Amino acid sequence: MLDTQISLKEHDESRQGEALILEGDKEKLSGRKLYIESYGCQMNFADSEIVASILLDKGFETTSDYKEADVVFINTCSIRENAEQRVRNRLKEFESAKSKKPGMIVGVLGCMAERLKSKFLEEEKLVDVVVGPDAYRDLPNLIEKVDDGTRAVNVLLSREETYADISPVRLNTNGITAFISIMRGCDNMCSFCVVPFTRGRERSRDPYSIVKEAQELFNDGYREVTLLGQNVDSYKWSLSETENNQDETVITFAKLLEMVAAVDPLLRIRFSTSHPKDITDEVLHSMAKHENICNYIHLPVQSGNSRVLELMNRTYNRDWYINRIDAIRSIIPTCGISTDVITGFCSETEEEHQDTLSIMDYVKYDYAYMFAYSERPGTLAAKRYEDDIPEEIKKRRLTEVVTKQREHSHYRLKEQVGKTHKVLIEGFSKRSDKDYCGRNDQNAMVVFPVDPRFKVGDYVTVMGLDCTSATLIGKIID
Structure with missing residues (x-):
């Protein structure tokens, strides 16, 4: 039997009574052991800390050994096909452990949960519960449904959920560095990317809750925070959104950076990820102004060719990207820059691949995440374009990119010797x-x-x- 929630209205109404219902069931959940394994981007790891907070508040305890857990969650990524295959292989290992421990609950969280809910529950039957990125508050309720013999799913996307009121439980932490999620979702429709479909529309978190979380982390001994969002540069919050506030002042990402930097000079600030179309000189000047905002920007280029960038729907061209690089070098001369590169995108020619290599030579990135194009079902690219570059060519181009980046990374590090x-x-x-x-x-x-x-x-x-x-x-x- 499969219990599916499909009504946004029903979801919102259930949230209103959720606190009262779950408080009464806390004893039933108390003392159970929780194991969470995360894959993919930093946002997934931050989300796992939110999940842990929600369930620990209901009496769960965490464990680092899935074989002794009562509830096992795998927080998933749908960006590339190999990531999904790794998750499937891991779920089979969990299935083996479950056969030796009756009553163990196995669940899938995150982007794969949103994209492959029916496949997991109905076809492969590998899991008991499937929960999307905006439905984590519903986890205690869903676990109880599984306890009653019903597999459960909630993958509803929200226009408002930011989990701003939840203090994440820091998992596998060194006690020094931590993530702070400042926004959720993405409004960019890059043709290769599933994120807008798995994480929903963009919404920014209340800046005062962000500053409060940063202050609490500093008080607890943390000395570095990374502000997270799919596109941090598009962060925007109007003070009028707060209760009974008529102030129309808008908090931009540049202003938010300065607010967090003001928590304490000993608290370092990093952020990820920036988008070339949105990063402004205002942000760069804020970085230059505050010593504790690190001189490091992750600025994905994806391709160095304007035609390919247009097919990717990146909304900038080669010249625009170079302009942003030049602005960074001018305003923050010592800034480290990293990037993302995709090789073998649909119809990419050899000459266009050379454009990617040449822009790498121009920037000389400190670091890069490099991938061969992997078509993701449901994306605009999958619907509009043929994945027509042979795998051996994709891999050969990727090897050339990796080789060049290794040279550039070494070059940037040698620049730092003697300083x-x-x-x-x-x-x-x-x-x-x-x-x-x-x-x-x-x-x-x-x-x-x-x-x-x-x-x-x-x-x-x-x-x-x-x-x-x-x-x-x-x-x-x-």
């Missing part, structure tokens, strides 16, 4: 407990010998002495 860097100690190096590691302003990972005068969470000044292709090696200086 001093303010580094936040995040923990010990993966290779040795005799070395600390942390990131500098440009988001480069820095490894340096442990100095007993300093501990995790301290800022130190490090002189860059050498580098590998991925890491800056240095030592603490007074």
